[in-house]
Amino acid sequence: MSLRPTPAESELLARARQLAGRAEGHVSPNPLVGAVVVRDGEVVGEGWHAGPGHSHAEISALAGVTDPRGTTVVCTLEPCSHHGRTPPCTAALLEAGVGRVVIGTLDPLERGRAQGVQVLRRAGVEVAVAEGEDERACRELNSAFITWALTGRPEVTLKLATSLDGKIATASGESQWITGPGSRRRVHRMRAASDAVGVGIGTALADDPRLTARDLEGEVRQPARTVFDSRARLPLDGRLVATADQTPVLVIAGTEAPSARIEALVARGVDVRVLPGTAADRVRGALDLMGERELQSLLVEGGAGLAAVMLQAEVIDRVTWMLAPMVIGGTGAPGAVADPGFATLESAPRVDGIAVERIDDDVAISGRLRPLATLGGD
Ligand SMILES: NC(=O)c1ccc[n+]([C@@H]2O[C@H](COP(=O)([O-])OP(=O)(O)OC[C@H]3O[C@@H](n4cnc5c(N)ncnc54)[C@H](OP(=O)(O)O)[C@@H]3O)[C@@H](O)[C@H]2O)c1
Known part of the structure; x- marks a missing residue:
């Protein structure tokens, strides 16, 4: 059975969306992404993607965490598994030794590539993907990016x-x-x-x-x-x-x-x-x-x-x-x-x-x- 976010993680997804929204109007052609790092229910790191060339949200959220091993990273969008303007986030998450990753919605651009979810799961990281209202809200956050990625318009x-x-x-x-x-x-x-x-x-x-x-x-x-x-x-x-x-x-x-x-x-x-x-x-x-x-x-x-x-x-x-x-x-x-x-x-x-x-x-x-x-x- 697919893993889903817990009610507490669902609230953290809402917080991650708020963080993502801080860069509204500055990230295109990249998506708006926010991330929260949690240890034993306590938020130990927060970050968002500020725009092309800047760190991805997961990386900026992990930046201030002294020992990220075993933490849960909650992010609005599937972490990237490819080299773009910055290195893949999946590699950074694996290197940091995080135990669980909660994803608001899948990234349409990850399709046909290695796929962030698969890379993390294959390496033994627990991955929960949101559904229902959480997923809908995360998709709406990036509706322009998703429309363009899937339709070319x-x-x-x-x-x-x-x-x-x-x-x-x-x-x-x-x-x-x-x-x-x-x-x-x-x-x-x-x-x-x-x-x-x-x-x-x-x-x-x-x-x-x-x-x-x-x-x-x-x-x-x-x-x-x-x-x-x-x-x-x-x-x-x-x-x-x-x-x-x-x-x-x-x-x-x-x-x-x-x-x-x-x-x-x-x-x-x-x-x-x-x-x-x-x-x-x-x-x-x-x-x-x-x-x-x-x-x-x-x-x-x-x-x-x-x-x-x-x-x-x-x-x-x-x-x-x-x-x-x-x-x-x-x-x-x-x-x-x-x-x-x-x-x-x-x-x-x-x-x-x-x-x-x-x-x-x-x-x-x-x-x-x-x-x-x-x-x-x-
Ligand atoms: N209250 C509001 O929100 C609001 C907003 C905007 C405007 N307005 C008001 O609305 C009025 C203008 O409206 P309107 O209906 O006359 O004009 P419009 O919708 O601004 O322009 C219509 C014209 O655009 C051209 N056009 C449409 N589709 C096209 C396409 N695919 N490719 C190329 N050209 C295309 C055609 O003119 P051609 O074939 O001649 O090129 C068409 O007659 C003004 O009074 C303005 O102040 C109000």
Whole structure:
């Protein structure tokens, strides 16, 4: 029978997830990992992975432990058994002489390699792998990494801000700001935690956004900014183009884009990719391109046209819907998702695993549109 974490170890897994979360927004393309070292029920070491090139969590947790022999190491993700930017963690755990390793979830990248669990078990270390809620929470912690590792594409989160009646702007196009300052700060944090952000050209033309993560404490990693712009209409004098030399701007254009427009954008430092096919084909092509660049998470910030294309193409993994306590009304004011919409309630996408959060006077509803990818068979 497979070994499972004890109730006490299950609590330590929650602590390890907290530790892992300290590096949110800094580890990609690596996973977020936290680890706790325990002897006779007492925590003797804690650590987390701070990002590429830094020690893995297990190693940093063991670093301060004077005699690690016989200890239990509780970690959110399967220890690696391969040489990457750092040596394998399994070797370090074996060298340290730990007696038991508790793992929150398996690492999809360990598949087809030596597999951390097998290496440890073959060497006589007791290994317990979590299941149920513990495993689910550890997988969600690294949902972007897992999605990318298993599908080759980034995890896509659609974020929209609407009035109570589902409008994203007034009939005259005014949309800044529907939600309050607290929600806007949240959006900046979401951007900082994402490898890429994206909008449709309608939004770029209407709002001239910067799409950077701002007004946050500490070191902030800026996301790659992406505009879905079939005809390469992104204004040359707009904020995105003006800052392209500091933070990358990627334009996803169609074959109908005039070459003079493309050349003008490229001359200003914009990375323009021409992708063939329908808008849905271009969205899928763009996600493949991002995956190849190791971009593991994409935050889509609208507008209604891009949201519609992405929903119809079934590429959205998660949503965060921010509701402001106001009513805009009127058939001329755009709703959050443009035509064609979904013809039946049966075909309308539903969000699972809902989390509801109050942010000042706004309400943020988050959840999953598509289940997180699984290894299959494990
Ligand atoms: N409240 C909010 O959360 C929020 C968020 C964002 C925007 N807004 C508001 O929404 C309005 C803009 O929405 P919108 O629906 O007009 O525009 P949009 O969704 O930003 O852009 C739609 C356009 O993007 C282009 N596009 C879509 N898919 C593409 C693909 N796969 N490849 C290349 N290009 C693609 C198409 O234009 P082309 O074919 O012409 O290239 C499409 O017409 C503005 O008023 C803005 O202020 C509100």
